[in-house]
Each structure stands twice: as C-alpha cells, then as structure tokens.
Amino acid sequence: MTMQAPETKIVDSYRVACDGGEGALGHPRVWLQIPTDIGWVECPYCGCKYIHKDFEGKV
Template sequence: MTAQTPETRIVDSYRIACDGGEGALGHPRVWYQIPADKGWVECGYCDCKFIHRDFEGKV
C-alpha cells in the first residue's frame, strides 16, 4: 500500500480557500493567508500546499 503525496497548487493570490476539492468527499472550506515572506501555506485538513506564483521554484 502506498501513501498519496499531498497536492501542490500554484496560486496568484495571497488569500486562498481550500475545500478538499472532492465535492462531498472534501472537507469544510477554510481560508488561509499566505505569508508574504514565506510564500506558501499548507491546508490543515488535506495537507495541500499552496505556493504563491512569486515563490514558484524557490520553495
């Protein structure tokens, strides 16, 4: 049995929402603020990593 690696998404906004993206199988919608100095944030539910476009390839 293999574990799935968390998804990584490149985004254009520093304020993002995550709902798991799987309809009824997802999770409650939560909002995150990507820190301008860090450039990324991870969802506390599904571990999806959101990277701001300005930090793509640097994280």
C-alpha cells in the same frame, strides 16, 4: 498501503480557499493566508500546499 502525496498548487493570490476539492468527500472550506515572507501555506485538513506564483521554484 501507500498514501498519495498532498497536492501542490501555484496560486496568484495570497488568500486562498481550500475545500479538499472532492465534493462530498472533501472537507469544510477554510480560508488560508499565505505569509508574504515565505510564500506558501499548507491546508491543515488535506495537506495541500499553496505556493504564491512569486515564490514558484524557490520553495
């Protein structure tokens, strides 16, 4: 069985919300803070990686 790779999203805010994006099959909404020194954060529930637009292509 193969697993799908976690999604990567480019965002323009350093504070983002993640709820898994699958309605009832998602997860509780969590607010994530992207550190300004590394430019990305990963959701602890679904593994989705949020990259700030200023760090696109650098991560």
